[in-house]
Amino acid sequence: MDLTTLKIPPFYEVVQPYLDTGNRDYLAKVLKHWSLAVDPDRNIRYALHDAIFRDDEAAVRMILDAGVDPGMRQVHDPNFTPLLAAAQHGRLEIARLLWQVVGPAGRLYPGKRSALSCLQVAARNGHADLVVYFLEVYADWTDEDKQHTLQDAAYSWCDDVVALLLARIDFEPSALQGALERVVQGRMILPEAPTRRPPRTEDYVHQQNVVRQLIDAGANPEVRRRQYFNQSLIHMASIVRYSIGALRGLLERGVDVNTQDSEGRTALKRLVSRPPLSTDVLRVLLQHGASLEMVGEAGESLFHTIAHNGTTEQLQLCLSYSPNSLASIRSQTSHGETLLHYAAAGGRDDIVKLLLEHGLDVNAVTSNGWTPLLCALSPTNFKREQCAYRAAELLLQKGASAQIVTDEGWSPLHALATWPTARDEETRNWATRLAQDLISRGAPVDAEPRLIQDPDINMSKLRDMWGFRMERFVEGLQPVTQSPWDMSDDTTPLMWAMWSNAIGVFETIRTHLDSVLAMGLLWGATALLAARAAQAYPAAGSSTSTAAALSVPKTAAGASIPHSNSFASFSFEPAFWVEFFGNASTPNNLTFGVLDRIHEHGGFPIIRPGGITMDSMIFDPEGPDSVRTTSAAGGVWRTTVGPGYYESWNNFPEGTKFISTLNFGNESLEIAKGLAVASTKYQADKIAYFELGNEPTNYKSTRWNFSTQAYVDQWKEYTHDIDAAVNETGISLSSERWWASSATTDDSGLEVRPIALIPAGVDSENQVGVYSIHSYGFSTCDPARAARATIENILNHTELVRYCDEEIYPSARAALDVGKSWNIGEFNSISCSGQPNVTDTFAQALWVVDSELIYATRNASATHLHMGATLVLQSADQSNSPGENGTPGFSTYSMLYPRDTAKRGPARTLPSFLAQLFMAEAFAVQGTRVRALEAPAGVDSERFSAWAFYVEDKISKVALVNMKPYYANSASDFTVSVDLSSLADAANGTVYAKRMTAPYVNTGDSKLSTWAGQSFPQGEPEGETDIEKVEGSVDVRGSEAVLIFFNPEEVYGLKDTSVA
Structure with a gap:
């Protein structure tokens, strides 16, 4: 037999039986023949870490005696060394053994400057005995080590560990304060245990104890922090998920339950204004004397707000604390709005039923003529069509009048028609039945509100416009002297249903119009439909205006650099790679069909699997295609990719190039290097460039302390070592293989755009191929910016040019001046996943074309339009949210929804996809x-x-x-x-x-x-x-x-x- 033809199995297969059984005799046989020569991949580490997990000290000793490196880290998350793994699992005797071998040098997670220590890991996993051991065996722990240990123990609610740390160490007030602020923010998601169960009652007791301990040690529970919008800790504890134990602890230590924030709101008021409400938190606040005497701008009481945002149980709970519950139920705002108006507007049909049972008037009219029925039918935030229809039907059953018209001329049919046609058949049919019911009850079909005579009014602007809010809205409108169509019936429910695309309502009203007057309206509607169709699609030369001459130079002198057909490229959030592209064996046909169309029309996009989640991405050689580790709310904590992820690149059109994106956020050279080497191992010929880190302006400020030079030094340290590892694979890439910067235009205090990096020497070793800049001119990351994220604003060419020239081009110019290329490495119109009814409309297609051409004239080498899904960890105040149970809420700025979801409906392209065909042909x-x-x-x-x-x-x-x-x-x-x-x-x-x-x-x-x-x-x-x-x-x-x-x-x- 020719022994050279025998295939030696990977050593993991040799180790596997021990992992299955824990048999030490078998392990001894394995170790007898083990060496790095037969196990170059160091798969013996599986046995070492398995023995630690089993708490088998004898097996650990056998492995170390065989010469196995005691620093061999886990292959899987969280890549701990054996000592850190022992600290995680609470293996005291094994930790003693390992400490004797590795000594103080092995106490830290390797490769990080502000490194995680075994002391910190033991503390946050609740192993008090190990914490004591590490404190006693090593006397030179830094103050920073101790502070991080206290904060992690507090954040993990390990009250016994917090108690011993406070007893043994004299902490600075800032350390105590930081720990208290951490515990109030909920419970830490441990990298080593990211999917642990939600807290139980006993867990909240530990959280409460930690708060007590820290306050007793000197932490100030009344502190306010500017970064928390001047809220006190009690405000935070009342609205943050999993913080009821902290809330109890704060109140127990005497914090005033009625403390007000900078806007005069108590914790109770903050709680009830942010649905969905926690009944348990509400009960705790009421038990500790939270005042019910709170009046809003319009005179609404707490009971009004609860009726709008809460549940029947929560309203009844508040009423039980009212000194006069009947008066509370019957209270009205200064505009005559009852609790029934608020419950109907919120779509709370259970509360509507309760209030009707308590005798509230189903036809109560506000100062400007609004009834509960009109409120129920009007679209409001957080209310779905089904909730609106259910509440409306209940009110009608109890005698609500369908004939009332508000002072603004708004009728029940107008309100119903403001909901666009639903995607699912059941809801569409429901709307039709409701329209029929309203008409049968005498709902006027000839009401003509003035407000929709304004050509700028659309459905999105009328969301949350009910009661006095509509009155104020109308008062703020500019006078309209003539209807846009110059027809007497231009604002009837029939017309509004057509403009709003409420097809079922439109058809129902049209069917109803069978009198002579109605036929007049019908003929008017039919004529208007024909006129508007002609306006929507004008024929060539149909304009009656005089054509304006366009001045066009005949030659290219002064034009941009020559562009390739890869100019319009893409960036996809790697956490959602499988949703967009499927895997190597089962590709997503919709996404690849879209890419095929772009190629057919002349485009050749480069693909960047990048975005915020690349900074928590790791490679697992034994892992699956791509797996997200998320919080319950859908926050992406980590994305683990295996060989299948890189193999899926083979499904892309032939010749497609990729950016190999590397994790810089976890500050682990090994993780970044592992991704780089894996990409070259599986797809060396498809890599265009490497990119280290996404938007370092969003990293923790303590990492580089706002120092550009500190960032450059670490970036060069990583890229140098990664280059060495990649070169060993034999890849034939230019030395100028790196994207540099990848920064946003945000003013974070850390300046890492090219204009700052170039003087700091980022390219001193000639590594940089392209300077990448990220661009998001608008945002829904917070309410203030979300208000500006409108169709009118994103389609302002003058402002788009100004943003480019002021925020982007100075750094682009700096790159061009040193002979380097620059690109828009990630961009879209509205950050934090877009703005519904803006970025998922045709307006986005126009924005894409105009924006990409602006950057083309500024000599960008490419623009990478970003796509993905909502990241709940991106912002506490963002407008968008994931789908149910943490499923992806695909970003509305994407060119397609790649999968069917309850949140976004069926998989399909969005109108903005057409911009890609436009750009493909423009640069073909x-x-x-x-x-x-x-x-x-x-x-x-x-x-x-x-x-x-x-x-x-x-x-x-x-x-x-x-x-x-x-x-x-x-x-x-x-x-x-x-x-x-x-x-x-x-x-x-x-x-x-x-x-x-x-x-x-x-x-x-x-x-x-x-x-x-x-x-x-x-x-x-x-x-x-x-x-x-x-x-x-x-x-x-x-x-x-x-x-x-x-x-x-x-x-x-x-x-x-x-x-x-």
């Missing part, structure tokens, strides 16, 4: 250069942009983007007619145009949004291609973009299409 020819053009005379440059493209110094294409928002009730279609006759001699034959359009700017249906006449709801083209022939001028309606081709050979699909 390699070496394309682009320049911005002046808007034609008389055209609003704030809402209109024009661009010229050149190939081999000749005009190739022109793009026209009309960003004026065009809504269903707009007074004009805002068409701009552009005269292109001056470019007639630049054409290589006939001039053609492709149009990116939708009925309206806020159209959210990808079936109605088209590129060159075709829609792509499932990634496949639907409908006939419509390529227009241009003769002299072209019309561009508001909320539309047109790409004009001067070379027929560059028009994708022309040969197979009849030309309009």
Whole structure:
């Protein structure tokens, strides 16, 4: 037998029987033949860590005696050394043994400057005996070590450990305060135990004890912190999940339950204003004397707020503490709004039923004419259609009048029609039945509210507008002198249902109109529908206005750098890789169909598996494709990838390149190096660049203490060692293989954009290939910024240019000045996952085209549009949230929803996908250069942009983007007619145009949004291609973009299409 042909099994297979049985005799045989020569992957570590877990000291001693490295770390999370693993599991005798071998040098997690210690691990896992041992065996623990140990023990609610630390160590007040603030924030998610069960009653007792201990030791429970929005600890404990024990401890130590924050709110008021409420927290606050005498701006009491946000149990609990529960139930605001109005507006049908049983008037009218029925039917935040319909039906059953119209002219049918058509059939049918019921009860079909005469009013602006809020809203509107359609029936429920896309309600009202007057309305509606269809899709040359001349230089002098067809590229959040792409054996056909369309139209995007979750990503050679470790609420704590993740890259279109993204957030060189080496092992030929870390401006400030130089030093230290490891694999990458910076424009105090990194010597070893900058001009990470994240704002071309030139371009210029490339490594319109009814509409497609062309003219080498899902850990105040049970809530700024979900509905593309086809065709020819053009005379440059493209110094294409928002009730279609006759001699034959359009700017249906006449709801083209022939001028309606081709050979699909 030729022994050289025998395949030696991986040593893990040899170790496996011991892992299954714990048999020491078998282990002895394994160790007799073990060496690094036969086990180069060090799989013997599995046996060492398994013995620690089993608390088998004899087996650990056998393994160490065999010469196994006592510092061999776990392969799986959390990659602890044996000593740290012993500290985690509470193995005192094994820890003694290991300490004798590794000594003080082995006390820290390797590779971190502010490293995790065995003392800290033992403390946060509640092993008091080990904490005592480590304190006694080593006398040189730093103050920082001790402080971290106290804070982690407190944060993990280990009251016995906290007690012994306080007894043995004299902590500074700041350390005590930091520990107290930690414990009030809930319970620590331990990296070594990220999925432990939710707290039980006995766990909250430990949390309560820790709070007592720290206050008794000198921590101040009354402290306020600016970073907590000037809230006191009791405010935090009342609203943070899993903090009821801390709340009890604070109150037990005398904190005033009625302490007010900077806005005059008590803990109780903060609690009830943030649904869903915790009944247990509510009960604790009431038991300790929380005042019920709180009145809001409009005179609403706590009972009003509970009726809107709470449950029947919570309302009854508050009433039980009221000195006069009947008076509390019957209380009214200064606008005459009862608890029934509030419960109906909140969609709380159980509370509606309770209040009706207590005799509240089902037809109570507010000062401006609102009844509970109107409140129930009106859309409000956190209320779903089903809740609204259920509450409305209950009110109707109890005698609610459907005939009342508010002072603003708002009727029940208007309110019902404000809900757009639901995606599921059951809810659609429910809306239809409810409309029929309202009409049968005499709901007026001829009410004409003034407010929707305003062309800027749409459904999203009327959310949460009920009662006096609607009155104030109307008072703030500018006078409208003429209806946008100049028709007498322009604001009836029929018209509003059509504008709101409430199809079932529209059809129900239309069916009802069978009288002579009704036929007049019906004919008016039919005529209006025809007129609006013509406005939504204007034909070429249909504008009656005089065409405005566009000045276009004939040569490329002064245009951008030559761009490749990879200019429009992508970034995908790695935690959701499987949702978007599937795995190696089962790819996601929708996503890959979308990528295929982009390639067919001329694009060749580079893929960056990047984003915030790359900074908690690790490689497990034995692991699956990609697995998220999350909190119960959906917060992504870690993403573990195995070989299958890299193998899934093979499913992408041939030739696709990737950015190998590496974890810098965990401050572990081994983790970063493991990812880099794995990517080269499995996909060396597909790697374009490496990227270390995502947005270091968001890391803990203590890591570099706002020092650019400290960041540069550590970045270079890591990249140097990673380069050495990668080079050993034989990969043939240029030395300039790194993206550098990857920073946002946020002012965090740490300046790591290229303009700061370059002088600090980040490229002193010629490693940097591209300087990457991240761009998010708008955000929903907090309420203040969310209010600005509107269609009107993201489609302001002047502001987009200003943002680029002030926030992005100075650093881009710094890179170009030293001869380096720069790119937009991650960007989108609105951070924290977008803004529903904005980024999931056609407006996003216009924003993508305009933004990417702005960056192209500033010589960015590529733009990586980001996609993913809501990260609940991103911001405490963000507007978006994950789906049910922590499932992904796909970001509304993505170009597709890759899977069916309860939150986002069926898998499908979004209207913004069309922008990718526009950009693919715009840059399809390699070496394309682009320049911005002046808007034609008389055209609003704030809402209109024009661009010229050149190939081999000749005009190739022109793009026209009309960003004026065009809504269903707009007074004009805002068409701009552009005269292109001056470019007639630049054409290589006939001039053609492709149009990116939708009925309206806020159209959210990808079936109605088209590129060159075709829609792509499932990634496949639907409908006939419509390529227009241009003769002299072209019309561009508001909320539309047109790409004009001067070379027929560059028009994708022309040969197979009849030309309009």
